[in-house]
Amino acid sequence: MDIEGQRLSPSLDGLFSPRSVALVGASSTTTKWGFAYARQLLGGASKRRIDLINQRGETILGEKSYTSLRSLPEAPELAVICVPAAQVAQAIDEGLEIGTRYFVCITAGFGEIGEEGRRVQNEIRDRVRAAGARLVGPNCAGLYDAAANLECTAFWKLAPGDIGIISQSGGVIVDLGARLPRESLGISRAVSVGNQADLTVEEFIESFATDPNTRVIVAYNEEFRDGRRLFQAIEYARKLGKEVVLVAPRASEAVGRSVASHTGSMISNEDVLASLCAEFDVVRVRGIGDLFLALRGLSAPVRAPGQRVAVIADGGGFATLGTDAAIEEGLEVPAFSPKLLAKLTEIMTSNSGMGNPIDYVGALDLASFKPVISAIASSGEVDAILLNGAYNNVAGATADSEAAVAADIRNVCQETGVAVSVATMITSEPAMVAFAADRVPVFDFPAEAARCLALGRQRHPQRELPTIGSTRQYAGKTDYLTSRNALAASGIEFTQAIYAGNADEAANAASTIGYPVVLKALGSLHKSNSGAVVLGISDEASLRAKMETLTNRLEPTGFSIEEMVVEREGIELLIGAIRDPAFGPTVVVAAGGTKTEIWRDRVVALAPVEEDVARRMLSSLRIAPLFAGFRGSPPISLDTVAGAVAAISRFMAEHHNVMEAEINPLIAGPTRCVAVDARIVAAQ
Structure with missing residues (x-):
């Protein structure tokens, strides 16, 4: 497979490892950002030439400065712009004249302040792109590359490691830079994207994916401009073996739609984002706390290949609480097979609970659990083990012997490909310290241990990102009868x-x-x-x-x-499509009828969908048990309903000016699936 051929943006290696850097706006005043950036950049002077630009030609940190980019002996590969907003355009134009390839614009006062600032920002971007150069920002806090010894920042002090950070907030990078070393983690690359006038989060994800020093990419997003492009970048990174953690606070409910349909009033940006992260199995968290649970899971010796978990405890309460925590995270706690139960019966005390969860009565230390863990890990019946309990140090055991027990358990889990996460009230015990040193996650509470397993598990997208082929203008009217006819022509049966x-x-x-x-x-x-x-x-x-x-x-x-449709056993459904501002055409399936907004039982997917995806959507609804027949009622034909869902999704994807399309209700019965109402909303 040609992975590189799937990349949508060119390499940015020259940005993170430039041969030369010029700082425009360098200052000898210690309280100014121009001084802080000069100090940080000069720390990498052994790797590259650093030129300081100061209008007065001051000596800064013992280094001479130049009065302009034009006065440099040779063009810098990267120019860092740290001058007032009114001087930015001139500085960038000078850099373009002499052949500078990359610009990092620290200065604020552009698109974030209003329409005029956005106009100037766009003009600068257009000139940069026309010259074949690239721009980070404006209104950003810089970038960092540990391997290249590039600290293009004012105040970040980042420990090197293998976590890449892409953030719309420079402050988030500062926060992670302080916290990551506490987890024995560090940063390979970091970039503050600012206003994203040119270079975007999506392009940086692709760039970080090809960086050999980056293992996990963290992307902090506050807004989504091109959601499909983002998911394409994540897909590209994962095909290169790099996991992406999307840190995205809850999306705004203000979706900016006409909300002319029931579908439009039901579906928010958050609904779309959450559904797509689930559909494409993207690691998405909404805060720093969960981010660190994800990073600990992704850094563990083994990532769970699936969602089956064995809960092993040294008390009934611990077993119950561990099980509840696992289920809360969407993990499965399956019953053990008779074969595994027979094996556990040979190992454990007779009055123990053995069916998953395990309550090992009489076990007083971690060593007692070693054969139990070995039997379960070797069974092939689970993907992960959650240990929840006290796990005391056995009387008289040395710290080395306890650490050896922990190492044995870790080795068994590594050899069998089973992840392990631990919750214990005694995290200072030698075995727990040994676990933590080997990156086996150890927590105070089972909720954290379970969430770490869930966030850190291997990811399995339900389908590849759908592509949209050629599109055309919907030229028809949007009155009721014309809308019916248009959707009927797409393959949906109407009354x-x-x-x-x-x-x-x-x-x-x-x-x-x-x-x-x-x-x-x-x-x-x-x-x-x-x-x-x-x-x-x-x-x-x-x-x-x-x-x-x-x-x-x-x-x-x-x-x-x-x-008049008389379908006594019929189920009313809504099938609709919305052109989301960030993610483009989407398709929605929901419990329908006049109370559809109240039920709020709906599933969203990127359009277009094939019938297999449509069936999966239908099966995900809370009312799905009704489809197979309930208390003697006959089943409905899911194939026919799925065909209607696929048809409306294609209609939306094929017409670029259609904003909403809806059928509510679609009456699905044992003998017939027929639409009785329709609506199309097109862009004015």
């Missing part, structure tokens, strides 16, 4: 419907369709909300009377006379 402009036309339409019929007054966006839908009209007199009532009350633009 029969005939337009009627007056009562006589309505009577003829009903006679053609056959009573009972449904009467819908047209012109209202949410027909059910305004009382514009009348179900089960059984004769012409009732039809004419209802039409007169609706005409007087609503002044509709016309009427739709439709077949």
